[in-house]
Amino acid sequence: MTHQPAEFTEALAAVLRDLRAQCPVQPHVREEDDYPGVMLFAPDGSGQGVYAEGDERRPAVLLAEVADQVQGWAVEALWAAGVSAVWPGCPEHPDTHPLTATVEKGAAVWVCPWSGAVACGVGELPSGG
Template identity: 40%
Template sequence: MMRAHLASAMTLLLHDLKKTGAPVPLVEESDWQDYPGAESAMLRSSDFTGMGVWIDTGASEAAQIAMLADQVQEWVVELAEPRVTNWPQCPEHPKNHPMAAVANGNTATWVCPKSKRQVSEIGQLAPPA
């Protein structure tokens, strides 16, 4: 069973992947990251290509979620099948760039990296329009 901090953050990211129709990884518990206070796992693609992800449990909850969101976003863009190069899609600039994960105080949010406008809390993305 995945450790509590990582499991909680991963649940939010899996929600966003599913709601937006993005590929969803197989998540395997793994202690590959031995940094003190780290919780880690492996994300696997349909072809079983893997990528390690981790969070620092010493960081705030919002920072943990944003940290994991950056890594899941990298998995989607680099390893997921089918390949998705723009996840999560920025509603302001859908053909230009994906949104960025940011910790804003106690909340982790998806924001437009250009305008800095908050689009959604991580874990609350809606299906594309």
């Protein structure tokens, strides 16, 4: 990623770490000349754009926005692959619903949407969950 704002590039790298840690479907990431962000392509060839404006004063908001967009891509790619379309999975409620990216206390975190419990920071999902 060469022409993306540094804040966006760092946020995307963190979320892609989470994908590598816990998602069986991995994207092919590509920059497009006519799109300000990046395109994520699934194995079936479908693609989705990911972009958020960099904001040095609110990096956690940018990170949560990127995580939300990548999560949308992952759910669609998992469904298309015929596997459970839950990513990232909630450790409190396995195989029921995904975690939600949000900002709490100035940090981007994955939380359970049912209990509000913080699972971990965005970019810090443990492997294999």
